[in-house]
Amino acid sequence: MATIKRDVKYLNRDFSDFRNRLIEFSKTYFPNTYNDFSAASPGMMFMEQSSYVGDVLSFYLDNQFQENFIQFAQQTNNVYELAYMLGYKPKITGVAQATIDFYQQLPAKTVDGVVIPDYDYALTINENTVVTSVAGGNTPFLLQDKIDFSFSSSQDPTELSIYQISGDSPQYYLLKKSRKTISSKINTQTFTFNSPENFTTIEINNSNIVKILDITDSDGNIWYEVDHLGQEMVYKKIKNTNVNDPNNVLDSGEVPYLLSLEKIQRRFATRFTSAGTLQIQFGSGTATDNDENIIPNPNNVGIGLLSQQSKLTSAYSPTNFLYTDTYGIAPSNTTLTVRYLTGGGVTSNVNANTLTTLDTSNINFNINNLNSTAANYIFGSLSSNNPEAASGGKAGDTIEEIRQNTLASAASQKRSVTADDYLVRALSMPSEYGAISKAFIEQPKLTDDQVSTIETLNLHCLTQNLQGHFTQPSNTVKQNLRTYLSQNRIIGDNIEIRDAFIINIAINFEIIVLPEYNNNEVLLRCINELTDYFSKDKWQINQPIILRELYINLDKIKGVQTVKDIKITNKAGTTLGYSQYSYDVDGATQNQVVYPSLDPSIFEVKFPQTDIKGKVVPL
Amino acid sequence: MAFNQQQIFPIDLNNSAAVGIDLPFNGPAVFKSNYQTKDSIKYNLINFFLTNTGERPLNPSFGGGIRSFIFEKITNDDIEFLLEDISSKVSTYFPNIQVEDLNVSRNEDNNEIIVNFTYKVVNTNIQDEINISFT
Numbered sequence: 001m002a003t004i005k006r007d008v009k010y011l012n013r014d015f016s017d018f019r020n021r022l023i024e025f026s027k028t029y030f031p032n033t034y035n036d037f038s039a040a041s042p043g044m045m046f047m048e049q050s051s052y053v054g055d056v057l058s059f060y061l062d063n064q065f066q067e068n069f070i071q072f073a074q075q076t077n078n079v080y081e082l083a084y085m086l087g088y089k090p091k092i093t094g095v096a097q098a099t100i101d102f103y104q105q106l107p108a109k110t111v112d113g114v115v116i117p118d119y120d121y122a123l124t125i126n127e128n129t130v131v132t133s134v135a136g137g138n139t140p141f142l143l144q145d146k147i148d149f150s151f152s153s154s155q156d157p158t159e160l161s162i163y164q165i166s167g168d169s170p171q172y173y174l175l176k177k178s179r180k181t182i183s184s185k186i187n188t189q190t191f192t193f194n195s196p197e198n199f200t201t202i203e204i205n206n207s208n209i210v211k212i213l214d215i216t217d218s219d220g221n222i223w224y225e226v227d228h229l230g231q232e233m234v235y236k237k238i239k240n241t242n243v244n245d246p247n248n249v250l251d252s253g254e255v256p257y258l259l260s261l262e263k264i265q266r267r268f269a270t271r272f273t274s275a276g277t278l279q280i281q282f283g284s285g286t287a288t289d290n291d292e293n294i295i296p297n298p299n300n301v302g303i304g305l306l307s308q309q310s311k312l313t314s315a316y317s318p319t320n321f322l323y324t325d326t327y328g329i330a331p332s333n334t335t336l337t338v339r340y341l342t343g344g345g346v347t348s349n350v351n352a353n354t355l356t357t358l359d360t361s362n363i364n365f366n367i368n369n370l371n372s373t374a375a376n377y378i379f380g381s382l383s384s385n386n387p388e389a390a391s392g393g394k395a396g397d398t399i400e401e402i403r404q405n406t407l408a409s410a411a412s413q414k415r416s417v418t419a420d421d422y423l424v425r426a427l428s429m430p431s432e433y434g435a436i437s438k439a440f441i442e443q444p445k446l447t448d449d450q451v452s453t454i455e456t457l458n459l460h461c462l463t464q465n466l467q468g469h470f471t472q473p474s475n476t477v478k479q480n481l482r483t484y485l486s487q488n489r490i491i492g493d494n495i496e497i498r499d500a501f502i503i504n505i506a507i508n509f510e511i512i513v514l515p516e517y518n519n520n521e522v523l524l525r526c527i528n529e530l531t532d533y534f535s536k537d538k539w540q541i542n543q544p545i546i547l548r549e550l551y552i553n554l555d556k557i558k559g560v561q562t563v564k565d566i567k568i569t570n571k572a573g574t575t576l577g578y579s580q581y582s583y584d585v586d587g588a589t590q591n592q593v594v595y596p597s598l599d600p601s602i603f604e605v606k607f608p609q610t611d612i613k614g615k616v617v618p619l
Numbered sequence: 620m621a622f623n624q625q626q627i628f629p630i631d632l633n634n635s636a637a638v639g640i641d642l643p644f645n646g647p648a649v650f651k652s653n654y655q656t657k658d659s660i661k662y663n664l665i666n667f668f669l670t671n672t673g674e675r676p677l678n679p680s681f682g683g684g685i686r687s688f689i690f691e692k693i694t695n696d697d698i699e700f701l702l703e704d705i706s707s708k709v710s711t712y713f714p715n716i717q718v719e720d721l722n723v724s725r726n727e728d729n730n731e732i733i734v735n736f737t738y739k740v741v742n743t744n745i746q747d748e749i750n751i752s753f754t
Contacts, residue, residue, distance in 0.1 A: 015677050033652070035630055036639035039681065040663040040712050043640050045670075052676035 013058035018051035070406050076274040076399060083402050084271055086410035087227075088428065090402045092272050093208040093344035094435030096183040096393030098141060098386045099476050100131055100355050104149055105163050105381035106173045107374055117160065117173040120367045121378045122150035128186060130359040131384050139348040141181035141355055141390070142341070149175045150366055172381075180476050181355070183348035183393055184210050184341035196332035198284035199229075209278045210341040212270055217334040223266040229283050229327035232263050267328040276396075280338070283328030344435075348393035349465050355386040391463045391474050392435045398537060401427075419443070419457055422485060422495060426459060429484045436473065436481065438462040440500060440541035440600045457493065459485075460500035460541060460600040468536065470604050472499040500541045501601035502579040504571040506611040507534075509554065510564040512619050517559035519616040525557050530612045534605040541602045545594040564617055568594055571611060578606060626742045628656040642666060657745045660716070667712060668734065668751050683708065685732055685753050693725045693732070705734070715741045729754060 007028075023037050026047075034043050066072045070082040083090050102125060109118040125147040130140045152158035156177070163174035191202050215223040224234050268280050363382065365375060397405065408424035419441045426439045440460045461481065465471040473481075478497045485495055507530055513522045532538075533553060547566055554563045568589075572582035581601075588595045596603065605611050630636050637652035639659035644650055653659055670682035683705065688697065701723045709716055720737040732753045739746045 032633075032636045034637060034639070036656075036659045036663070038663060039678065040667045041639050041659065042642055042644075042662060042666045045666065045675070048676055048678070 015055040018054040083406040088406040092396040094394035095344035096348035096390040098390035129362045132357045133354040135354040139183045139343045184343035193331040196330040201281045204278045213339040503583045504578040509566045512562040522559035531608040547592040
């Protein structure tokens with residue numbers, strides 16, 4: 001039977017389009033079956049119902065299609081999935097960093113008639129020792145590296161001073177060492193595995209998870225975190241000591257750690273869910289292969305490729321050049337102990353001189369059999385303090401931040417090539433090293449007679465303090481950022497990390513309110529609108545203030561008849577709590593646009609409750 | 620002699636071309652087609668009165684909305700309102716219909732509203748009557 005070919009159009013997909021198309025279709029193909037297309041006819045009732053169903057289905061079709069693209073996806077879990085697909089790992093929380101000074105006293109001793117410190121009483125503070133704030137708060141700070149007061153080097157100097165004198169001779173010395181700490185708490189959870197299962201996934205339900213610290217099994221094997229299970233090679237950090245590498249130990253002052261490439265079977269990949277929990281996934285292999293050091297060579301590169309697959313056209317990654325297909329071992333008949341960090345957030349940016357409560361359970365003397373009275377006194381002399389406030393703590397990525405960071409990081413392919421690559425790289429720095437809130441990158445401005453000899457980029461950064469206000473990043477955060485960027489930096493690029501300037505502003509506006517509206521309510525709505533417009537999440541370094549936009553936004557508010565005037569003024573002065581930098585706002589305003597300074601700066605309404613003021617004026 | 624010119628609907632001349640469909644849907648193949656514009660208009664009016672306002676997708680004002688009065692204590696004012704409302708809606712959705720006579724009565728014992736509606740199609744000699752009871 002011949003098929004009747006009918007002209008069906010697929011482009012018109014809303015209610016009225018469907019309705020019109022169905023009428024046309026009926027007129028064309030069923031001219032004798034139905035002819036009454038008035039709205040009241042029972043036949044049109046069915047056509048309109050069909051159009052309605054089509055409209056709804058089209059909406060869901062559009063919605064599903066939209067959720068497939070990171071640029072447009074709205075549902076949180078879809079944004080997370082797409083971010084992972086494109087290689088960006090969203091951050092659930094941002095931990096604060098603080099440099100803490102640790103002090104201990106040492107007794108003096110006399111050797112050959114010379115009074116010197118008795119380093120037998122030097123203490124060792126082990127890594128992951130906890131320091132808490134006297135100001136309260138529930139986020140402890142973790143010591144990242146061990147402190148050995150008996151050791152001093154250019155990389156790890158110990159300051160020595162006389163603490164107490166008895167007669168003409170020193171009786172006690174004071175030792176001081178500084179270390180970086182992060183606002184995190186170690187949590188432990190165990191998982192028991194029986195028979196092996198392919199790609200087993202376990203989930204950690206906790207809030208503000210920073211990262212997995214380590215995973216060990218019942219036999220003491222260490223499991224390594226990889227970006228994805230296909231990655232079988234990991235870079236391992238080895239301390240540059242005589243035992244590990246006698247050839248390089250002379251450089252240990254400059255190069256404290258050595259990198260080695262190791263093929264590992266016990267591995268796992270992690271991913272945060274949109275609910276803030278952390279999933280840990282393992283591979284599908286069995287425990288027959290052992291971890292081993294592998295140096296890439298022509299014999300082992302691509303060893304796992306299928307025989308018919310061309311080695312010439314295969315893509316090789318330094319993280320998986322063997323091409324094996326087990327994706328690591330699935331844990332079986334063992335118990336995994338997972339240690340992970342939680343913490344961070346804006347409240348972890350504690351004030352200076354507050355990190356003084358030291359947990360001494362992880363601290364010991366290097367030598368046994370010391371005089372117990374002296375040892376007790378020395379142990380009691382141990383103290384800590386943070387001379388600078390902690391910085392870098394912030395909430396996790398917002399959906400928009402995930403979207404933007406994903407788009408940028410996907411384009412850079414893990415290598416920083418353009419200025420924007422460096423920008424997103426800075427913003428994606430793992431939160432355990434301190435979070436950068438705002439960043440802006442530019443080439444330095446050269447004067448006419450200056451010639452650039454090296455590709456230099458200036459990266460201007462800001463973090464947020466305890467109250468969520470913008471602040472210049474501490475040297476610790478900058479140092480970490482420098483190290484972090486160097487991993488993906490192009491050899492010829494030179495990155496200078498600088499502070500961005502903060503320009504505090506106040507907004508005064510005048511509106512005319514429609515007669516039937518309550519003045520106070522309308523004014524409050526306007527203030528809320530401006531507070532939202534100038535919220536710190538939405539503002540970027542070097543972003544100008546477009547006054548016309550402000551006028552339009554206020555004009556749209558219910559009850560506003562006319563926006564008569566909006567005036568931006570500068571607020572400066574550290575005594576008032578504002579930035580030290582004053583700014584000529586009037587001079588920087590041209591054609592209803594307030595431009596930032598030539599040196600990268602950001603406008604900040606520091607105290608919206610007092611800095612945004614409105615007035616209702618008569619017509 | 621004056622000649623009273625009347626319009627006719629061309630489709631009425633084609634006996635094989637259906638105009639609309641009858642109510643209720645109880646034909647041999649669910650739908651029973653009608654072949655005269657007069658019948659089509661009548662069933663359109665019935666369909667309109669049987670539809671409650673807000674019932675039609677994306678056309679919330681469509682419908683007689685009489686059913687909502689069934690369980691109300693109907694006063695003379697309500698009757699006046701219904702007469703005015705029905706006339707207004709008919710003129711909106713059926714611009715070619717001229718209302719000749721409209722009566723709304725109530726039977727309180729049975730919670731019943733009865734609409735008697737006589738109408739004429741403008742410039743034609745089509746004239747008809749509808750009696751609908753809402754219980």
